[in-house]
Amino acid sequence: MVRIGNIQLPEFPLLLAPMEDVSDPPFRRLCKTHGADLMFSEFISSEGLIRDAIKSRQKLDIFDYERPVGIQIFGGDEEAMAMSARIVETVNPDLVDINFGCPVKKVVCKGAGAGVLKDVGLMVRLTKAVVNSTSLPVTVKTRLGWDETSINIDEVAERLQDVGIKALTIHGRTRAQMYKGEADWSHIARVKNNPRINIPIFGNGDIDTPEKALDYKNRYGIDGIMVGRAAIGYPWIFNEIKHYFKTGTCLPAPTVEDRVEAARNHLKWAVEWKGERVGVFETRRHYANYFKGIPNFKEYRQRMVTHDAAADVYSVMDEVLEKFAGYKIA
Structure with missing residues (x-):
């Protein structure tokens, strides 16, 4: 079994990625119905939560049938991140996730999401502020680094573990790649095999078939897989992956x-x-x-x-x- 704090997940959990304008309660419910083991809200601006922005508050809606579920926040200010984590805790999710991976310009320009990849010290301080402000398990989703010349995921994983995160999801691309090119999971495997790392490491990027999911599971030795874009309009992918893991055969395509x-x-x-x-x-x-x-x-x-x-x-x-x-x- 895989544990995130006090949350117990299956032996090799399948996670639904937090996707803006996609991972809302109706979509999460569909994915849960079709086999997702852990889901996350759309990412929520820490500043928006503090300002009581209506759209940000609506993203806090979670329901018991989708548990375990995490709420993901982003921001570039320590005090705002700490305050937003306390707000998140009031709706009683199972965990708080920090987004250090979103590559979208409007987020990066605010020094948030993947923008924080340029400053590991700030990433550590933001994470520590969240960990210290909540009793919930805190996890992080991030990328390999800002670009090919600054891949720093090894340092990031160690330092974030040291300040108390309970799991780390790594998208196998840099911010500069956005969603182009092929995700490089060799860096994710290196983090997983680091003897200093004792928290679950989840891989993300390019998983769109059961065959690829099994190949990456075996090749890279990670603790679980996060599925994102492949689940949009196709929530069946979670049970298809699980069935393939058990039997080596593919389920019939949805009619x-x-x-x-x-x-x-x-x-x-x-x-x-x-x-x-x-x-x-x-x-x-x-x-x-x-x-x-x-x-x-x-x-x-x-x-x-x-x-x-x-x-x-x-x-x-x-x-x-x-x-x-x-x-x-x-």
Whole structure:
């Protein structure tokens, strides 16, 4: 078993990555239903929490059925990070995660996310401030370094462990790479094999098939895998990976019926969470992914993303079921 503080996870847990505008409660619920072992909120600005920004506060919503679940925060000021961790603790998540990996310019320019990779001392101080301000386990998600000439993940892992983090997730790219090129997991394996490291090390980057998940598990010896973009519109990937680990065989691909059920549940749970207007609007971005690979689908997708009433979207989904019943998606 893998332990993060007092949280007990399966022997090789599969984690859902915290993704902006994706990893909200309806999406997390789908991924939990389909086998995710540990999930995280979208990242939340420490400054936004302190200012009582509505959008930041809504990201604190967690539900018992998705546990264990962590709330991820980011920022570049020690006092703000400490205060936001105390705010996070009031909603009783299972852990607090710190984002030192987001490469997006608007975050980096504020000296947060991957921007902190340029200053390991600041990263340590920010982490220590959070650890000292909460009784919850604190974890970190980060990247290899700022660019190829400044890969510092070995030092980062040791120093963050020394100030009290309970697990570390490493995305196998530098900030300069953004999401381009191939993630280099050899650096992640080196951290895992460091005799000084005794916390769980999770790998992230490019895991999009069960075969690759098993290959990376065996090749790099990490404690678990975090799945991000591959789960968008495809929450089945978690159970597919678990099945492949156990049997060496692949589960059948989700049918059109499975995809409609997932999209319908996503919309239903989004409406229950945020109300019909916002729930319908925020689910629109997911339909292209749920129905990827179905030919001549543009008309149906266009109607799904233009209807304002959930009932009308459900009606289009019923048409999809009828039109594409039995269609095999490659």
